[in-house]
Amino acid sequence: MKHTLIVLVENNPGVLSKVSGLFSRRGYNIESLVVSATDDPNTSRMTIVVDGDDKIIEQVSKQLHKLIDVIKVQDVTSQETVDRQLLLIRVATDNNTKSEIIQLMDIFRARVVDIGQKSLTIEATGDEAKIQAIIKSLKPFKIKELVKTGTISILRSN
Amino acid sequence: MRLNGAETLVKTLEDQGVEIIFGYPGGTVLEIYDALLNSSIKHILVRHEQGAAHAASGYARATGGVGVCLATSGPGATNLVTGIATAYMDSIPIVFFTGQVPQAMVGTDAFQEVDITGITHPITKHNYLVQDIKDLPRIVAEAFYIAKTGRPGPVLIDIPRNVSMDIAEFIPYKKVEIRSYKPTTQGHPSMIKKAVQKIQDSKNVVFCTGGGVIHSDASDQVKKIIDLTKGKVVSTLMGLGAYPADRKEFAGMLGTYGNQEANNIVQGCDCFVALGMRFDDRVVGNPEKFAPNATIIHIDIDPAEIGKNIHADIPIVGDVKNILIDMIKLMEKHQAPHESINFIHPERVPPVLPGRNVPWILKKLSEAAPNDILITTDVGQHQMWTATYYDFNKPRTFISSGGLGTMGYGIPAALGVQVAKPNQLVIAITGDGSFQMGMTEIGAIAELGLPIKILVFNNQTLGMVRQLQHYYSNQRYTGVHFENKIDFVMLANAFGAEGYRIDDAMNAPAVLEKALNNGKFTIIECTIDPENLVLPIVLAGKGLEEMTKNP
Numbered sequence: 180m181k182h183t184l185i186v187l188v189e190n191n192p193g194v195l196s197k198v199s200g201l202f203s204r205r206g207y208n209i210e211s212l213v214v215s216a217t218d219d220p221n222t223s224r225m226t227i228v229v230d231g232d233d234k235i236i237e238q239v240s241k242q243l244h245k246l247i248d249v250i251k252v253q254d255v256t257s258q259e260t261v262d263r264q265l266l267l268i269r270v271a272t273d274n275n276t277k278s279e280i281i282q283l284m285d286i287f288r289a290r291v292v293d294i295g296q297k298s299l300t301i302e303a304t305g306d307e308a309k310i311q312a313i314i315k316s317l318k319p320f321k322i323k324e325l326v327k328t329g330t331i332s333i334l335r336s337n
Numbered sequence: 338m339r340l341n342g343a344e345t346l347v348k349t350l351e352d353q354g355v356e357i358i359f360g361y362p363g364g365t366v367l368e369i370y371d372a373l374l375n376s377s378i379k380h381i382l383v384r385h386e387q388g389a390a391h392a393a394s395g396y397a398r399a400t401g402g403v404g405v406c407l408a409t410s411g412p413g414a415t416n417l418v419t420g421i422a423t424a425y426m427d428s429i430p431i432v433f434f435t436g437q438v439p440q441a442m443v444g445t446d447a448f449q450e451v452d453i454t455g456i457t458h459p460i461t462k463h464n465y466l467v468q469d470i471k472d473l474p475r476i477v478a479e480a481f482y483i484a485k486t487g488r489p490g491p492v493l494i495d496i497p498r499n500v501s502m503d504i505a506e507f508i509p510y511k512k513v514e515i516r517s518y519k520p521t522t523q524g525h526p527s528m529i530k531k532a533v534q535k536i537q538d539s540k541n542v543v544f545c546t547g548g549g550v551i552h553s554d555a556s557d558q559v560k561k562i563i564d565l566t567k568g569k570v571v572s573t574l575m576g577l578g579a580y581p582a583d584r585k586e587f588a589g590m591l592g593t594y595g596n597q598e599a600n601n602i603v604q605g606c607d608c609f610v611a612l613g614m615r616f617d618d619r620v621v622g623n624p625e626k627f628a629p630n631a632t633i634i635h636i637d638i639d640p641a642e643i644g645k646n647i648h649a650d651i652p653i654v655g656d657v658k659n660i661l662i663d664m665i666k667l668m669e670k671h672q673a674p675h676e677s678i679n680f681i682h683p684e685r686v687p688p689v690l691p692g693r694n695v696p697w698i699l700k701k702l703s704e705a706a707p708n709d710i711l712i713t714t715d716v717g718q719h720q721m722w723t724a725t726y727y728d729f730n731k732p733r734t735f736i737s738s739g740g741l742g743t744m745g746y747g748i749p750a751a752l753g754v755q756v757a758k759p760n761q762l763v764i765a766i767t768g769d770g771s772f773q774m775g776m777t778e779i780g781a782i783a784e785l786g787l788p789i790k791i792l793v794f795n796n797q798t799l800g801m802v803r804q805l806q807h808y809y810s811n812q813r814y815t816g817v818h819f820e821n822k823i824d825f826v827m828l829a830n831a832f833g834a835e836g837y838r839i840d841d842a843m844n845a846p847a848v849l850e851k852a853l854n855n856g857k858f859t860i861i862e863c864t865i866d867p868e869n870l871v872l873p874i875v876l877a878g879k880g881l882e883e884m885t886k887n888p
Binding site: 188189192193196197200204234237238241242244245246247248249250 | 454455458459462463466468483515516517518639640641644645
């Protein structure tokens with residue numbers, strides 16, 4: 180089962196490699212990892228999606244917590260969260276398919292952010308399921324390039 | 338007061354109370370060595386950086402303090418790696434300092450440049466690359482604090498040469514405050530209550546002392562709780578000495594190479610209390626079959642160890658000593674009349690036949706040795722025989738590489754132990770395989786005039802590997818025999834040490850007596866039969882009670 184961990188770390192050099200090294204070293208299956216700044220310049224925030232049973236996730240959390248630079252580890256899997264990925268995808272088009280793609284993207288509330296002779300680029304945000312659905316719907320049009328971020332999560336207010 | 342980085346470092350070390358540094362010089366630590374010339378800190382020059390790391394480990398383990406080690410960049414730093422990993426696996430507090438190429442050259446593959454903080458991430462509790470001389474006092478203070486608190490462990494500080502040379506106003510760093518590092522030291526009261534209740538309700542309680550009992554100095558509390566509960570005691574390799582082996586409740590070391598009686602009582606108990614241990618695979622045997630009828634109470638300061646290898650029914654995170662004190666208080670308050678356990682104490686070890694075999698020589702050694710003798714070992718058959726046949730009655734008297742199983746540990750560790758305890762007898766028990774890995778430090782021991790004894794059991798064989806091939810490779814022995822015969826007496830003499838040989842078992846007492854009392858650095862060789870096996874043992878996949886006695 181996939182778990183989402185929110186990890187607050189000291190904004191020190193080397194901390195990302197310490198965290199990512201821990202995952203490969205102990206054979207944990209990491210799905211995605213996003214690091215970003217926070218409102219506190221000394222603190223960075225990681226959202227880590229990791230696959231494993233409860234026992235493995237417990238070990239992951241404990242081992243993460245053992246790293247001196249890790250301030251807080253929170254498993255938010257069972258909590259209400261807002262989850263987002265960002266997708267940029269460039270799809271091949273011609274005059275016949277252009278409007279079809281644009282209509283399709285309206286359904287997903289995705290936006291066209293660049294358009295050329297032979298392709299157009301779409302930006303979309305959403306949770307894992309929505310992003311996968313968008314990618315699936317664009318497959319028939321020939322995807323020329325695709326890039327997406329891992330998931331970032333934030334707790335919903337009570 | 339304006340100081341350069343090297344002087345700042347040395348000043349900070351003095352403020353930490355450091356008296357001894359084990360090290361080896363080189364290009365990137367020139368300034369640090371120069372600053373040490375004007376310091377009260379004594380530098381012990383080893384012959385190989387790995388020896389410095391092990392010596393610092395022996396020093397830390399004998400004193401209970403923090404060991405300090407210094408090496409140059411590149412190969413100096415990489416030579417420390419085995420020693421760092423050894424310390425990490427056994428939770429030994431050591432602060433390692435390495436020189437680094439100047440910051441401007443970092444990342445250019447400069448001469449003797451290596452990314453030692455990258456290399457040592459997985460084997461240090463924490464490490465630092467110093468970027469600014471102003472950070473140095475804080476980093477050093479944090480490193481010592483991290484090394485010795487919580488679950489102890491090695492910390493490495495990599496110092497680029499220009500930081501050692503930079504000059505800044507020296508501002509001592511007084512109070513360490515790390516917001517992301519707050520080890521739990523007090524156990525949770527409700528868990529402690531639950532554990533006490535369970536212990537009092539159980540008929541057959543076995544307490545197991547791990548290395549944590551020694552780290553937290555909790556031997557007296559263990560004795561007290563045994564008196565109160567009439568429980569039995571077993572120990573891991575790292576915990577030997579935490580509980581006196583000559584007390585009747587003590588059944589010996591558990592595990593793959595453990596004492597049969599220890600394994601039997603663990604498998605038969607209804608409550609197993611793990612004190613500062615981590616259920617290593619050599620301790621547990623087959624985890625599915627471990628203590629099948631027991632409630633497991635697991636006390637450890639490292640939450641990550643709880644439930645990692647063996648499920649804990651009652652976990653208590655915190656310092657063993659504090660938790661035992663709380664448990665004892667509760668027990669004294671609600672003292673249930675505890676039935677004395679029927680513990681027929683058999684001989685912990687099978688009868689030892691006279692001859693040139695390790696158990697018998699160890700018996701003679703214990704008869705000749707003073708009570709406060711400090712023993713280091715290397716790794717292999719001799720180590721397991723020492724752990725199971727020798728009586729360790731005090732903590733910090735048995736010093737051996739447990740988790741990593743590092744051959745070549747014993748001799749340099751003995752160096753560190755003897756430096757820490759100049760007035761006590763120190764003996765390194767080793768085999769000819771391990772001896773040749775750790776023998777670099779013979780030169781350092783001889784130069785320092787330390788009266789260390791090295792007892793080397795010589796079978797011209799890597800006995801433990803041979804034993805593994807015996808059981809697991811259909812007795813197809815390969816890569817385990819040393820064809821050339823070393824004259825250990827001549828070797829000793831070459832270094833100006835005394836050399837003795839036990840070639841007749843009946844002479845062993847006299848030879849040992851002479852060696853232990855000559856006040857000099859001495860190597861004692863005893864040849865043994867290469868076909869001897871450490872028995873009984875638990876073969877792979879078996880439960881602890883299923884020990885085989887068959888060769």
